[in-house]
Amino acid sequence: MDFEFSVITESLPALLAGAKLTWIITILGIIGGMVCGVLAGLGRIAGTEALGEKPHGIFKPICVLIRYLSGGYVEMIRGTPIIVQAMFLYFAFPMLVKAVTDIERFRIEALTAAVITIIFNAGAYIAEIVRGSVISVNKGLLEAGMSLGISRFQLIVHVIGPIAFRRMIPPLGNQFIISLKDTSLFIVIGVGELTRQGQEIMASNFRALEIWLTVAVMYLIMTTVLAMSLRQLERKMKIF
């Protein structure tokens, strides 16, 4: 068996283009996923003691509703494979829209579908990370804040938030890397990300060893960059 370096150099431009797309989907997915995750994570514990005092009156049922909605979202996403979510969004959702509305030519771009899938998928897992970190904040610190007479909003922003955020960093690193690797599944909806590019080149020249080795190394470089930046952040936010 021979190993041809020229195969790698020849396919590098296409693979790099794929890697770029993988990176874009991942970054957009992570940013959107963080927003989703923080909202759903806080939503799952809305109106509980983890966020200060329990609410009264009208806020009580509102908080219960928010908890159910957030919980439903998290369970729905965690309970189904991401590949099914992507195919549902790309193939089934437009049909659903057509069936219930008058819009004839409703389509979602493959790339858009990929980004949305990562956002909602990562968001559900990040929600659990957020929830876990927030409920792990020492209740005494909340009481100390409350006894100073600060509002619930200030308590969340200045006390619970910063402390919980530091605890989120290691599991977030995990989730970011998982999300990056999950983009390879979008091969099924035809997004030209790294795995898809590798697959296409391989189908034309049958050089599996060179191609998949290069693809693997490229993923490894991207995940290492992610892991190292989070490490850096963790060091910066260290608590004595």
Next chain:
Amino acid sequence: MPSIIELKNVCKSFGHTEVLHNIDLSIQEGEVVVIIGPSGSGKSTLLRSINCLEMITSGELIVDGVRIPAEQDRIRQIRLEVGMVFQQFNLFPHMTALENVAFGPHKARKINKSEATEIARGLLYKVGLAEFEDKFPGQLSGGQQQRVAIARALAVNPKVLLFDEPTSALDPEMIGEVLDVMKSIAKDSGMTMLVVTHEMGFAAQAGNRLIFMDDGRIVEEGKPGEIMKNPQSERLKDFLGHVKHH
């Protein structure tokens, strides 16, 4: 003197367990009241009810003219006037000593940041920690942390300070420094103080009134010296015997 804290027939239950039974208590402005009693006697719950960290089940509780329970905004008003010092210090671990103390005046009293920082500096100086202002709680000893916590509670300029076993989590050699700070507050500022503690020396020196609680009730109260010399009930005699032997 008007009373700043008034409890009439106050009861508090956790589920089916009643931890405070018909408490009647009136605290005057400027008084230093020391509460003693065995663990589980309801001392902490009494203190936490006054700061609305626990809600009383029945009875009447009036703090600084506000009847509790009250709506959230009023409760925040009460807490601005009633500071609390905790057994476990509960300093914000991500803030320096100075930031911990400046946090309350800046965020709760809405004083601008530079002024709040000046207030904080003055208070850290007062508790003898001027040179530690840039340290994080994790870099301070227990006694130092508790002194920062006292400065933090003082920083919002409350009328009342509640101390929930402030020295119970400290190593013996650090208890003195915290008690000294508390004594100087009691003497110099005329602050109304409610102190749950087992430090009988502090009670005798700084307290105007001593309250002995057992099983959710106030069993005895009076001048600290007299009560300690002549306990009336068997339970207090027994309790004092245990405390002294430590």
